[in-house]
Amino acid sequence: MEHRQAERTLHFIDGRFCEGVAGRNFINLNPFTNQPINEVAEGSKEDIDLAVAAARRAFDEGPWRRMSVKDRLAMILRIAEGIEANAEEIAYLESLDTGLPISQTRKQTARAAENFRFFAEMVAARLHGEAFPVDRSFLNYTIHKPVGVAGLITPWNAPVMLETWKVAPCLATGNTCVLKPAEWSPLTASKLAEIIQEAGVPAGVFNIVHGFGETAGAALVAHPDVQLISFTGETTTGMEIMRNGSATLKRFSMELGGKSPVIVFADADFERALDAVIFGIYSFNGERCTANSRLLIEESLHDRFVAALEERIARIRVGDPLDPATEVGPLIHREHWKRVNAYIELAKEEGAVVTGGGCPEEFPDGNFIRPVLLTGVRNEMRVAQEEIFGPVLAVIPFQTEAEAIRLANDVKYGLAAYVWTSDLKRAHTVAQAIESGMVWINSQNVRDLRAPFGGTKYSGIGREGGHYSFEFYTEVQTVHVALGEHPIPKFGHSPQPKQATVSH
Structure with missing residues (x-):
């Protein structure tokens, strides 16, 4: 198969592909030849600020989290269909970019589509809370709400599968996101942006900023309007991410290194x-x-x-x-x-x-x-x-x-x-x-998407997969409702004591 030249890779912010604010680029190399594949926009703090602002507007003002679950999940399923329709191109780009054999990237592309189908079905089945009647006087119930803007940082070894493994539950639960792909494997993320846009997902819901961890990644982690960070990568980088995000009390999910x-x-x-x-x-x-x-x-x-x-x-x-x-x-x-x-x-x-x-x-x-x-x-x-x-x-x-x-x-x-x-x-x-x-x-690495995925010790924090992803990307809110009249402690009903008169 021919190693064709790919088009220039840009950021995707607020529904459009765009250059970086500073206009800088870096070269993406083909691991088979070590020759350039293309130029990639190099993200900066300013680009992250624009992407997070777009994601925040889409969350606060847009229709995404307010639309019916049925309508939102219909778009999620259209993304799966779009991946399947473009499967051969995605597998080609993945092999070109990473050096992975195409027999394996074809399977990873199929898994990418399955990620969206799985989380759409899971949200449809599990987007419900619990009810706690209390002495016939109160009803306490819970609802799962989207958290807000998620920062998704993905590695270079299985880009499209791991990007969709994070993006799918994030969007299915009503959040918006900024994806920072690994700088060594940027190609399939941009194809995913095209597919998400064609599926009808509103502008700002899904954004991409390419670039390096020390600049774009660090800015995304430290940004005060990013509430969630999901990271897959090397352990030392995970430690640095936790330090950078600690000042804003972010929620972290991290799958890190292994020596299995x-x-x-x-x-x-x-x-x-x-x-x-x-x-x-x-x-x-x-x-x-x-x-x-x-x-x-x-x-x-x-x-x-x-x-x-x-x-x-x-x-x-x-x-x-x-x-x-x-x-x-x-x-x-x-x-x-x-x-x-x-x-x-x-x-x-x-x-x-x-x-x-x-x-x-x-x-x-x-x-x-x-x-x-x-x-x-x-x-x-x-x-x-x-x-x-x-x-x-x-x-x-x-x-x-x-x-x-x-x-x-x-x-x-x-x-x-x-x-x-x-x-x-x-x-x-x-x-x-x-x-x-x-x-x-007595098995190789066979996955069931319902099962928790993650490690202990230096291999990570939290779990992804099934309802574990669901819990990470949602906030549980408890609502208390009074059912009729009931005694309320009375404060301030006693007469005020008279002030003593002081003679001068």
Whole structure:
């Protein structure tokens, strides 16, 4: 497939595409060639101010939160239809921008449409409160109200899926938003703006400001008229966002880094566990937040499993992300490529044995790293403790169930974990002992959109998905109604004491 030049990427503010106030731009690079794709408007504090003002007007004065739920959700469903109608273009832009294989971005695009359908249906089913009759004298009831303006900050590894994962519940519940996409992957956000506009969503409800975290992102987080911040990204950035937003007491939802273990016991289904381990770390070019980047393998199975891994990894198809046969494409950016390669060199210095790696000769200009397997790894090594976010799997043997649990928990992260065993009792025991927000037993990373998604420890705050997203994007208000007359304490009914007369 041809790597076509994309059009210039602009901000989307108050219903129109526009240049930045300062007129600055940055270059968006193709990770397959490291050649420019296009120029992107570089957002500033002034651009954020305009976007937030537009979102605030749309919330306070516009029809969005006041229209019937039926009419609002009809627009949300039209957005899903628009994504489906433009699915091939969106998948192409995503692969062009990120280096993800198009076979995977097609699935992510389908998920983007499903995000809007799911949250439309969820709001239709759950947009109700509770009633509390009190002694036949009062009726207390609750309603869920939209909060206001949300700041949505998304990462570069799965742009359209994660943007819609935030935008869909935000808009479905009646909020307005400003989206700040990752600067390394801006293309599909602008296509989403076109689709949202064509669906009839009023101007100002959805806005985009492109740019860098230190400027546009920081201004969005600190803005006093932004009540909600939903962020997916790296842990250190999440900490900085919390500091910047603390002065205005914002509500935060954060899905941060991970160093997720996959524990394979000797009694596991060998072939299924092998498939799942390979998929979990090498799909998405290894740039997946829930990647099983640490393989904890029972010692008696270690040599056989590693030999099978080496044989399978050597056959993974690395190549052009627009080729449907490609399984691993180039990493997102040269800067990230250097970071991942630095970890591979560090693994060697720490005493690990490195299998794989390097750039294919036929693609010398791309940000390619062949899938890497690290053996001889100890859990205290940096490559076993720090998030690499690339196609790198560290293998650590264990002897007992207790040791496997200890190793799994001996990191600062707690996003995901995977357990492979045919012993159902052990599966549940180990799953519940692991310190992570999500655990998959005898399964790869399969999602149900009703289930909570998020991590513990340094992997995040809060949960997204199902009613957890619903609760984040709404404010619960309690209304008290008196049912007839009832005694009210009387103040001020006693006669005032006479003032004493003072003789002079």
